[in-house]
Amino acid sequence: MSEATPSRQPRPGLLAGASTGLRLTRHSLVLIALCVLLLPLADLAILTRDPWAELGRMARGMAWPAWGSLESPVSAIGLTVAVAIWGTLAGVILGFPLALLFARSRLVRAGCAFVRAIHELFWALLFLQVFGLSALTALMALAIPYAGIFAKVYAEILEQTPRAPREALPPGSGRLSRFLYTELPLAWAQLAAYTRYRFECALRASVLLGFVGLPTLGFHLETAFREGRYPEAGALLWLFYLLIATLPWWGHKRLVPMLLIGGALLLGPWPEVDGGLLWRFVSDDLWPAPLLAGDPTGLLNWLARIPDLGPAIGNTLLLGLMGTVGALLVALALWPLACRHFGNRGTRLAGHGLLVILRSTPELMLAFIFLLLLGPSLLPAWLALSLHNGALIAFLVARHADALAPGMTGLSASGRFAYELLPRVYPGMLALLYYRAEVILRETAILGMLGVATLGFYIEEGFDYLMFDVAFFLLLITATLNIAVDSLSRRLRPREAPVEGSCTR
Numbered sequence: 001m002s003e004a005t006p007s008r009q010p011r012p013g014l015l016a017g018a019s020t021g022l023r024l025t026r027h028s029l030v031l032i033a034l035c036v037l038l039l040p041l042a043d044l045a046i047l048t049r050d051p052w053a054e055l056g057r058m059a060r061g062m063a064w065p066a067w068g069s070l071e072s073p074v075s076a077i078g079l080t081v082a083v084a085i086w087g088t089l090a091g092v093i094l095g096f097p098l099a100l101l102f103a104r105s106r107l108v109r110a111g112c113a114f115v116r117a118i119h120e121l122f123w124a125l126l127f128l129q130v131f132g133l134s135a136l137t138a139l140m141a142l143a144i145p146y147a148g149i150f151a152k153v154y155a156e157i158l159e160q161t162p163r164a165p166r167e168a169l170p171p172g173s174g175r176l177s178r179f180l181y182t183e184l185p186l187a188w189a190q191l192a193a194y195t196r197y198r199f200e201c202a203l204r205a206s207v208l209l210g211f212v213g214l215p216t217l218g219f220h221l222e223t224a225f226r227e228g229r230y231p232e233a234g235a236l237l238w239l240f241y242l243l244i245a246t247l248p249w250w251g252h253k254r255l256v257p258m259l260l261i262g263g264a265l266l267l268g269p270w271p272e273v274d275g276g277l278l279w280r281f282v283s284d285d286l287w288p289a290p291l292l293a294g295d296p297t298g299l300l301n302w303l304a305r306i307p308d309l310g311p312a313i314g315n316t317l318l319l320g321l322m323g324t325v326g327a328l329l330v331a332l333a334l335w336p337l338a339c340r341h342f343g344n345r346g347t348r349l350a351g352h353g354l355l356v357i358l359r360s361t362p363e364l365m366l367a368f369i370f371l372l373l374l375g376p377s378l379l380p381a382w383l384a385l386s387l388h389n390g391a392l393i394a395f396l397v398a399r400h401a402d403a404l405a406p407g408m409t410g411l412s413a414s415g416r417f418a419y420e421l422l423p424r425v426y427p428g429m430l431a432l433l434y435y436r437a438e439v440i441l442r443e444t445a446i447l448g449m450l451g452v453a454t455l456g457f458y459i460e461e462g463f464d465y466l467m468f469d470v471a472f473f474l475l476l477i478t479a480t481l482n483i484a485v486d487s488l489s490r491r492l493r494p495r496e497a498p499v500e501g502s503c504t505r
Contacts, residue, residue: 024430024494028328035325038318043453044382047375054373061230062237069232073220073239075266080216080243082263083138083209084202089260090139091146091202092195095154098147100179102155109152116148117438117482118475119446120205121364122456124212125463125471130281133213135267141209142202153194161186200247204362207240211364211449217243221365225372237361244360286472306470307458309477316454316481319378320441323385327440328433330390331397335429338398341406341421342413355398358391363443367450376451384447385440393432401425427494434493438486445478455481 048054101108124141131137161183210218217240224233251259290298336342337351358366363384370380401421408420448456455478462471 024427027430027492027494031321031328032325035321038321041314042318042322042382043377044379045375045377046379047377048373051373057228058230058234058369058373061232061234063234064231065235065238066229066231067235069229070235070239071220073217073236076215076217076220077239077243078262078266079135080203080206080218081259082266083135083142083206083214083216084199085256085259085263086267087139087142087206088146088195088199088202090143091150091198094143094147095150098151099154099158102151103159112148112151113483113486114148114479116145116152117442117479117486118145119442120145121208121212121446121449122459122475122478124209124214125460126475128212129285129463129468130278131271131273133215134269134271136271136273138206138209138214138216139267142205146198146202149198150195154191157187157190157194158183196251199251200244203244203247204360208362208364211368218365222368225368241357241360245356281468285468288469288473302469306473309455309458309474312448312453312455312458313477313481315378315452316441316444316448316478319381319385319444319447319452319454320437320485322378322382323389323440323444324433324437326382326386327389327393327436328429330386331393331429331433333394334391335394335397335401335425336417338395339401339421341401341404341416352398355391355395358387359395361388363388364446364450367447367452371450378452381444381447381450381452381454385443389436389440393429393436396432397425397429400428431494434489437489438482441482441485445482 095112098108098112102112120141123144124137127137127140131140206216207218207221210216210220211222213219217236221233221236221240224230224236284292288299288302290296290302334351334355338348338355340348342348343351366384366388367381370383374380401424404421404424406416406420408416411420445454445456445459448454448458449460451457455474459471459474459478462468462474
């Protein structure tokens with residue numbers, strides 16, 4: 001009697017398995033494969049004659065800046081700092097009470113998600129119609145989205161405070177007593193650290209407000225680059241980097257009262273606000289006339305007159321995906337440059353400097369520079385999103401890797417990278433990437449202001465032609481996309497060993 005032939009067991013696939021590493025690898029490969037599959041749909045054409053010659057002129061301007069040609073740089077820097085510090089303070093004042101209600105009110109959470117989903121530049125375009133080119137426009141453009149951001153992050157920080165001190169209070173202690181004597185003291189250091197980080201973000205946002213005409217540092221930068229005065233633009237960029245690099249000294253907490261007082265003196269003159277005009281803008285101009293009149297047929301005709309948004313929404317989502325994948329690849333390539341486990345002191349200093357420059361330069365400014373080099377397509381925007389966000393992630397990952405102690409001896413640098421450090425930092429890197437995905441999509445929309453065919457292009461066009469109802473409708477679509485992407489990224493975000501840091505939020 002012959003023995004039964006044993007059935008052959010199928011071999012497991014190369015990436016089969018439930019381990020954390022394999023699961024995150026599958027996540028990454030699916031993301032990259034999706035980007036590669038959709039890449040042929042992106043307009044990545046180079047539309048300038050000689051980009052290398054233009055790049056050489058820009059590099060010479062950065063290497064030999066024309067300091068003597070700068071006109072009133074001190075006032076531009078002063079206004080940039082004033083807008084940033086007062087915009088941050090206004091965001092804290094508005095956002096902190098909302099943080100106390102954040103966990104208990106779905107309405108508060110929805111409102112905060114909406115206001116932070118719209119970029120500061122879009123808020124500036126909105127308030128520009130009422131308050132003009134004034135400090136009030138700049139402050140409102142920062143304060144409103146920052147209030148939503150502060151509410152969310154402060155609520156998360158307060159929620160993570162230990163419960164034991166609260167339970168140790170005498171029975172019957174009120175909610176205010178528990179907050180003042182247990183939650184706030186324990187969370188104060190994290191709240192202060194995040195506020196300092198958000199102030200640094202406000203400095204970059206204040207510079208960007210110059211792109212809509214406000215006389216901050218960005219206004220002079222855009223003018224110099226657009227007119228080809230690269231030595232002057234180089235001097236302004238170095239001033240901006242110096243401003244960011246010296247922030248720990250001039251932004252010390254002991255100097256904050258002086259900065260507030262000095263900033264208040266620089267913000268004037270304040271515009272005269274016409275209450276009737278403001279109410280008409282909010283209640284009438286922002287809404288379609290058929291909607292206010294209760295005319296469904298007219299509303300359908302109004303919707304039919306809006307430009308075809310399919311390509312704009314597609315480009316926005318595609319560029320967001322490309323920027324996310326690009327940021328992942330840039331972070332993988334750059335984080336070892338600033339890590340103590342690789343290279344020498346000189347290479348690490350150069351790598352750290354490169355990361356500081358890339359993460360300190362706002363995406364819109366990087367995209368504007370690449371636009372001058374390569375022409376109007378998705379390519380300048382893709383490069384800007386990838387380099388800025390990738391450098392930010394690489395900076396945090398390198399700092400996380402510096403705290404790790406290698407356990408394997410005798411490995412080469414490549415072996416240490418591939419077999420020991422990368423598996424330990426990659427979950428945190430991917431978590432950071434998903435944290436930044438919503439931010440990348442917000443930036444993708446505003447890059448349309450440079451002529452890139454995303455939703456931002458049509459939003460600015462609506463404001464330019466005084467079609468405020470169309471512009472506001474497109475802002476609502478942009479906010480909806482951002483909220484959806486943020487929700488998806490939260491579901492996909494790995495929970496294993498996240499990299500802690502203010503920038504993750």
